[in-house]
Amino acid sequence: MPQRIALFGGSFNPPGLHHRVIAQRLAREFDEVRVIPCGPRPDKPVTDSIPPVYRATLADLTFGDLPRVTVDLFDLEQATFTRNWDLQKRYESLGEVWHVVGGDLVSGGALGKSLIQRTWAHGPELWQSAHFAILTRPGYTIDRADLPPQSHVIVLEEPGSSTLIRDHLVHGQNVAHFLAPRAHEYIQRYGLYRAPNPSSWARQSLSGQSYAIQADNHNAKAQGWLAEIGPGTEDKPDFITVLGGDGAMLRCIRERWRERRPFFGINAGHLGFLMNAPEQAFSSSFPPADVILRQLPMLYLEVEDRQGRVQEAYGFNDAWLERSTSQSSWLQVWVNGVERIPKLISDGALVATAAGSTAYARSMGASPLLADTPAWLLVGSNVMEPSQWRSALLSVDTTVELRNLSPEHRPVEAFVDGLSLGEVVSFRARISRAACAEVAFCASHDMAEKIAAIQFHRPQVG
Incomplete structure (x- = not known):
């Protein structure tokens, strides 16, 4: 018997407890939601x-x-609205697809006048061939004659409305009883739905909160701190403590960003731009009482190999192409669909977020950016031609594409945050629309001072 998959789509703007209850009910009725x-x-x-x-x-x-x-x-990442006909095609290889819809969408179905039949792409065909899980709302009665041929009615008594939640937020009213606790905390933290432009940082306390610990196994100093702050918990922690250097933080973000928990790093490495100095983190009881949370963007990448296979990846710091042989690479550079450099002869090229600009981008000659700067970088590596070009500052809505002009004779390999993606013929990058990481810093941690130390070559502690 094929696995039954319920597709529960919507704006979820924001998702409320009523949406969560629906998902829980669907999970009891279907194999996967x-x-x-x-x-x-x-x-x-x-x-x-x-x-x-x-x-x-x-x-x-x-x-x-x-x-x-x-x-x-995928719809948020690609800025698309995938119609149910296309969702059917996307998921049908995984099992029996069920489209979750409200009862109002099937009203008039007996006469061929339902919204599904009249307004959906391929609506009449879907009506006859697809499976529908139909949700009833409180006080709403469905005429059985209106139901599609393959349907299942689910009676719900959980009221709720995203419009109501947004309205309450705009008027400063309490919405805690409408939202999952972590979602409510996040909305409050960044002032969502209350101002035209949400904040990208917030000040708060971590004192008394639970935390998981992820320590660099190869760093003796990080391992030594485990006894000082351990053991931590993996049972729904409030944030994640990372012990090590920037590399340890990048690995942790790569593995756990979908948990949507803040990352608090303690530097046991060198510069530790993404980390807190140990003397600050341990200056009083741990966790610290005064921190700044910064929501920092991530990169979204699509790389294509010689066989035409496309691989997606996310990165926090940087991603790059580098030559795989002793010969220089020949790359074509496109920005927002416009050819900007017909032939870049170099060892490769790199893109970096503002947070990642202090790493390889800086060593390649680019000026580092403050982590919350709304921009990112494209940087050439040992550029031979064009002789005067080194780097470009990009707006956050920019898409960069690098194409290998000679993949057979001058192959290049793609990397993201140090992880190889293999040899590729094209590399597309932009700031992600769906991925981000919250990084926590002690309030006394001055990111601008670290940038100044880098730019003016002053010795910098922590």
């Missing part, structure tokens, strides 16, 4: 009321811990 927050919708301009990365985070915070429930972020 896929929650699919949609991208921009022409019929619902309010879908874009906050940037998509906040909506993606709220979806993970609301549904991410539910058994048999998976949050799929």
